[in-house]
Amino acid sequence: KRVVQGGNAIGGAISDDGSLVAVSNYEPGGVRVFDAATLEQVADIPAVGAEGRASKTVGLVDLPGRRFIYALYDAGEIWMADFSRAGAPSISKLQGIGKLPYDANVTPDGRHYLAGLFGEDGVVHVDLWREPLAARRILDGYGRGEEKLPVYKMPHLEGWASAGDVMLIPAVGRHELIAVDRRSFKEVGRVATHGQPVFAVARPDGRHVWVNYAHPRNDTIEVVDTTTLAIVHRMRPGPAVLHMEFTPRGHEIWVSVRDANRVDVYDTASFAKKAELAVTHPSGIFFTARANRIGQ
Amino acid sequence: KRVVQGGNAIGGAISDDGSLVAVSNYEPGGVRVFDAATLEQVADIPAVGAEGRASKTVGLVDLPGRRFIYALYDAGEIWMADFSRAGAPSISKLQGIGKLPYDANVTPDGRHYLAGLFGEDGVVHVDLWREPLAARRILDGYGRGEEKLPVYKMPHLEGWASAGDVMLIPAVGRHELIAVDRRSFKEVGRVATHGQPVFAVARPDGRHVWVNYAHPRNDTIEVVDTTTLAIVHRMRPGPAVLHMEFTPRGHEIWVSVRDANRVDVYDTASFAKKAELAVTHPSGIFFTARANRIGQ
Numbered sequence: 001k002r003v004v005q006g007g008n009a010i011g012g013a014i015s016d017d018g019s020l021v022a023v024s025n026y027e028p029g030g031v032r033v034f035d036a037a038t039l040e041q042v043a044d045i046p047a048v049g050a051e052g053r054a055s056k057t058v059g060l061v062d063l064p065g066r067r068f069i070y071a072l073y074d075a076g077e078i079w080m081a082d083f084s085r086a087g088a089p090s091i092s093k094l095q096g097i098g099k100l101p102y103d104a105n106v107t108p109d110g111r112h113y114l115a116g117l118f119g120e121d122g123v124v125h126v127d128l129w130r131e132p133l134a135a136r137r138i139l140d141g142y143g144r145g146e147e148k149l150p151v152y153k154m155p156h157l158e159g160w161a162s163a164g165d166v167m168l169i170p171a172v173g174r175h176e177l178i179a180v181d182r183r184s185f186k187e188v189g190r191v192a193t194h195g196q197p198v199f200a201v202a203r204p205d206g207r208h209v210w211v212n213y214a215h216p217r218n219d220t221i222e223v224v225d226t227t228t229l230a231i232v233h234r235m236r237p238g239p240a241v242l243h244m245e246f247t248p249r250g251h252e253i254w255v256s257v258r259d260a261n262r263v264d265v266y267d268t269a270s271f272a273k274k275a276e277l278a279v280t281h282p283s284g285i286f287f288t289a290r291a292n293r294i295g296q
Numbered sequence: 297k298r299v300v301q302g303g304n305a306i307g308g309a310i311s312d313d314g315s316l317v318a319v320s321n322y323e324p325g326g327v328r329v330f331d332a333a334t335l336e337q338v339a340d341i342p343a344v345g346a347e348g349r350a351s352k353t354v355g356l357v358d359l360p361g362r363r364f365i366y367a368l369y370d371a372g373e374i375w376m377a378d379f380s381r382a383g384a385p386s387i388s389k390l391q392g393i394g395k396l397p398y399d400a401n402v403t404p405d406g407r408h409y410l411a412g413l414f415g416e417d418g419v420v421h422v423d424l425w426r427e428p429l430a431a432r433r434i435l436d437g438y439g440r441g442e443e444k445l446p447v448y449k450m451p452h453l454e455g456w457a458s459a460g461d462v463m464l465i466p467a468v469g470r471h472e473l474i475a476v477d478r479r480s481f482k483e484v485g486r487v488a489t490h491g492q493p494v495f496a497v498a499r500p501d502g503r504h505v506w507v508n509y510a511h512p513r514n515d516t517i518e519v520v521d522t523t524t525l526a527i528v529h530r531m532r533p534g535p536a537v538l539h540m541e542f543t544p545r546g547h548e549i550w551v552s553v554r555d556a557n558r559v560d561v562y563d564t565a566s567f568a569k570k571a572e573l574a575v576t577h578p579s580g581i582f583f584t585a586r587a588n589r590i591g592q
Contacts, residue, residue, distance in 0.1 A: 204590065250312065292588055
């Protein structure tokens with residue numbers, strides 16, 4: 001069965017009980033939710049913010065208890081949709097969180113939701129275990145006083161969450177990662193990188209974070225040790241490294257090298273290449289173990 | 297194919313790359329490691345400690361990088377076996393760690409190994425990301441000055457690791473859980489419980505810990521909120537609640553009620569019973585999602 005749910009979908013998530021599929025849209029905006037078994041539409045939630053503007057939705061993830069959370073790009077809001085009871089979902093809204101949240105993610109425990117802001121230097125943090133929900137600004141003005149670089153590719157906020165005692169967050173338009181303490185959400189350091197980070201993905205144990213970069217520096221990967229914030233390895237798989245995916249317990253990483261028409265498999269302990277797969281223009285790589293994780 | 301590997305095996309683990317199966321033994325003691333595909337024996341590692349005593353092995357778990365770690369009950373040692381290179385494993389030994397480590401576990405990131413001591417009040421902690429490896433005593437003398445209760449059932453150290461900012465560790469022979477800060481490993485509180493805890497299992501998001509108890513109080517389960525350390529729910533499923541297993545993202549918990557010949561399924565948000573399965577004398581319940589986790 002095939003259902004056309006919108007014009008330009010950018011993200012999806014499945015509820016913790018496997019019963020609901022949520023999709024976030026650029027066009028026409030908003031979030032639609034479907035029954036995972038029948039693909040019948042369960043809810044259509046427009047994303048019209050406090051100022052009356054319809055909005056693209058980004059950073060959609062699932063939370064425990066048949067809930068989803070996402071950000072409204074144009075409106076600068078964060079909404080949580082709760083499907084834990086029968087009938088229409090209950091929607092909680094955090095408004096005025098900052099300008100142009102471009103992506104967001106939740107820590108693997110489903111507790112901390114963070115959204116990066118494209119309209120200003122800063123990140124928004126919501127502790128989902130605190131009632132009432134509140135949005136808190138962190139890393140305010142992280143690039144203050146420095147000249148802005150052109151942004152070649154919006155960074156993603158994926159996989160950073162579980163990296164030892166810190167998270168490593170790509171700074172927009174900068175050649176650096178910002179290290180944030182996982183408990184205080186204060187900046188504790190920076191990592192100078194080869195280019196503008198796109199993905200900074202934690203190995204499942206959180207000891208290392210692997211980073212790829214925006215065009216024109218997208219042939220390179222760097223590996224950061226989360227205890228020392230040192231770059232412990234640098235490699236150049238080939239032109240247009242787009243995505244990296246770890247095996248569930250992290251002994252391998254699979255890397256798409258689009259313009260070489262290859263997926264490479266590396267041993268994450270020795271950094272040796274174990275295999276090459278011929279694939280035409282590979283992009284995202286997603287293993288099924290994601291089905292067992294919160295916020296995917 | 298069936299291989300008899302020892303007389304009384306108590307635990308097993310599979311290496312992060314899926315290639316090795318390790319089994320710990322009470323009788324004859326030690327650890328044996330097998331090829332996961334052929335079941336050929338790869339290594340037989342006797343557990344003779346510094347004092348020349350052969351030892352039962354307990355608390356065997358896998359670590360990233362084709363490694364296993366376990367404790368020697370009689371010898372009071374912790375050993376790590378590293379199979380990352382071809383040939384015989386390299387064994388690291390921590391000696392004199394304390395009397396009678398009865399069980400142990402690793403945090404889900406594979407970083408912190410903790411072993412409970414039956415021979416003294418205390419717990420041993422090893423930070424596996426620090427070189428050289430060192431064993432550190434925590435919670436020393438947690439029951440000091442109080443009369444010891446008879447121990448009806450040795451507690452297990454399972455699932456406690458990921459509970460918000462704390463771990464909840466069952467105290468041996470006591471009606472309480474000790475809350476330990478996940479970063480400092482200092483005691484930050486205690487929870488008075490219905491009985492002697494056997495399992496204190498964190499829901500996958502770490503917000504709640506579910507606890508069952510030793511005979512004669514083993515008809516009851518309590519649920520602890522890890523942010524407040526309050527007991528938020530108490531239920532009495534029936535006689536001899538032996539084991540609890542969460543679905544991968546935690547929306548259900550499956551509970552074995554041995555002497556009622558039942559497995560119960562509960563909704564973890566509402567605590568409502570969703571299903572009963574008729575099973576003769578059920579004990580351990582293990583879902584396959586464990587294959588994708590470190591330290592299982």
